[in-house]
Amino acid sequence: MRVAVVGQGYVGVTGAVALARQGHHVTGVERDAARLRSLAAGRAPVSEPGLQDELSLALATGRLRFTSGLAQAHLREPFEVVLITVGSPPAGDGTADLSQVAQALMDAAALLPVPYVVLKSTVPPGTSDGLLGACPHLRDRYAYNPEFLNQGSALDDWTSPARVVVGIRSHDGLPLLRRLYGAPTCPWVVTTPATAEMVKYASNVFLAMKISFANECARLCATPELNTDHVMQGVGLDPRIGHAFLQPGLGYGDSCLPKDTEALAHWAAARGIPTPLLDAVIGVNRAQPGLVREVLRAELGEGLAHSEIAVLGARYEPWSDDMRAAPSRVVVPQLLDEAAGIRIWDPAMAPADLTRFFPGARPCPDLRSAVRGAAAVVVLTEWPETIEADWAELAAALVPPAVVVDGKNCLLPERLRDLPLVYRSVGNRLPARAEASSAEETPSPAPSA
Ligand SMILES: NC(=O)c1ccc[n+]([C@@H]2O[C@H](COP(=O)([O-])OP(=O)(O)OC[C@H]3O[C@@H](n4cnc5c(N)ncnc54)[C@H](O)[C@@H]3O)[C@@H](O)[C@H]2O)c1
Structure with a gap:
């Protein structure tokens, strides 16, 4: 044809x-x-x-x-x-x-x-x-x-x-x-055409709902006695639910779910149809990138202003250059608003592109130079280079309080457990080092992304 x-x-x-x-x-x-x-x-x-x-x-x-x-x-x-x-x-x-x-x-x-x-x-x-x-x-x-x-x-x-x-x-x-x-x-x-149009929106809203649900669940699990990974694993193994789109993180940031959820909400509002569930899905997602700032404020306090923060990864997914709704575009400006010094590294993005997307942040040519001398690291993309990095070496290159905020829940907790850093994830995947020894016996609430 x-x-x-x-x-x-x-x-x-x-x-x-x-x-x-x-x-x-x-x-x-x-x-x-x-x-x-x-x-x-x-x-x-x-x-x-x-x-x-x-x-x-x-x-x-x-x-x-x-x-x-x-x-x-x-x-x-x-x-x-x-x-x-x-x-x-x-x-x-x-x-x-x-x-x-x-x-x-x-x-x-x-x-x-x-x-x-x-x-x-x-x-x-x-x-x-x-x-x-x-x-x-x-x-x-x-x-x-x-x-x-x-x-x-x-x-x-x-x-x-x-x-x-x-x-x-x-x-x-x-x-x-x-x-x-x-x-x-x-x-x-x-x-009919109208019904087919609705199938597409309803499908995307359902996927968005799963992600917002996972993120709300992770907030509920952010106490030392609950293991977010195990909860999501256990929930996802139910064949009626499934694992897809059940990964806690900084919110859906591809090019479709943000725009399609918003568009359907507007479509419904124009017809006077209430959408409390859809509104909640969108609300959870809008708040999600703010978790990074929340955690860094809790961990660095007044020190957040003028601290050096290394942002590892700017893409939403490593394989996609689609930056239209990447959470990094919310996280980095929020941290710059706190007067933090931002270094940013992404192996798939040229310095000029990083500067274009993140004015005010300093692009770094490699992961190590981004991390050296920083007080905190924020992981925003599941880059293998980040996951497989020598975290003992990176921990030694950080300055106190050496906070690592894992916005993708992609780092391997067992590799970080005994290192001199404070690990925070979306949900409490690993007690912070200072609490690690006592947390198993006497759980205490820990701030967590
Ligand atoms: N990106 C996805 O993963 C995905 C998945 C499913 C559905 N969709 C939907 O499919 C549609 C396309 O998505 P996309 O991400 O490929 O969009 P896009 O914005 O990446 O690409 C659209 C392209 O169309 C070109 N264009 C616009 N008007 C044109 C015209 N009159 N003549 C020739 N070229 C024209 C633009 O220059 C652009 O290159 C959207 O409605 C999107 O919601 C996207």
Whole structure:
């Protein structure tokens, strides 16, 4: 099939590459000149495991090309299907900004002959019906088909989805969609566009709820007699619950859950529908990055001002360069507001990028130089370099009170137990050193992130 994929971000590039691998002739359409140049030169514009290799392979087969001109490409050789994977970022007030979606849909609707149009961007319930009002000729040639891929496993998720959700007005398009996706054997939910739109939001809100629940649980477990890791392990082993998205941390900070939870809350508020659970999920998440400041205030007291703090990692996840809602973007400004001196290191980010995202912080070329002479370390990314570091050496390089705040709960407590540092995590994973000997016999409350 001849397929256009409009919008070459995380979803669009993944989809274009995967569809070309499947044997379709794919044109990736991108309006951003720098991104288009990168794609045309064979460089993946986003960081995603396996994507660069698959992009190179797809380009070598000649089944994948890129352009900024959807209409011109369609004129040369019409597309059977146009997939829309443009952004739906948060507007200033938290609602979904649908301008990219509206523009891309109007561009696709203007094509002759009329292609089949599939919108994959996440949009509030009712968006498709609203937009289709302006292009009724697409009514039977349109599907809303949300994308559920996770960054970090995007290609696999696209190729082997757990389910396909399709919102259509006419079932005539189903055979075409099955051909497009190579008839995956997973269940298909075929429904109306508005319902399919709601499936995507409801799914993301549920995942966000699991994370906020884990974080609230970790607060409840932050006493020496409770072991957060064991509690989450025990809860997650229930097959009705599962371990996924049950890891305490500094809150969900990918590009989807923050914006989608907020957008659905606004959508409901505009209709006068109360959402106490959703509001609580969002509230827990907003407060979560503040735990770092809370712990450092408790441990360093007045000394926090003008203390040197080493921030290890700026990315939300090591494998993703998506910084749109990374907790580091809240944690670092909060610590700078306390007049702390911030050194920041991230092995995947150039000093210029660190300075751009964190003005006022000092970028460091390596982990050791970031830590040397600091009074506290804050771990914000699960970098193997951080987890596997020689923590005895790092502890010796710190100055008292040598606090380590593990915002990802990724350090190995047994490696830190006897070191001259104060370890704090999200929930009480290990008693602080000063309390370690007595904590097992006489539990006492310990401040904990
Ligand atoms: N990122 C994810 O993990 C993920 C997962 C599932 C669903 N989604 C949803 O998929 C959509 C896309 O997400 P993303 O993270 O890939 O977005 P993104 O912002 O990374 O990429 C969107 C791209 O579309 C381009 N674009 C916008 N309008 C265009 C137009 N008219 N013509 C050509 N190019 C255009 C932009 O320049 C940009 O490169 C969003 O609605 C998002 O909520 C994202």
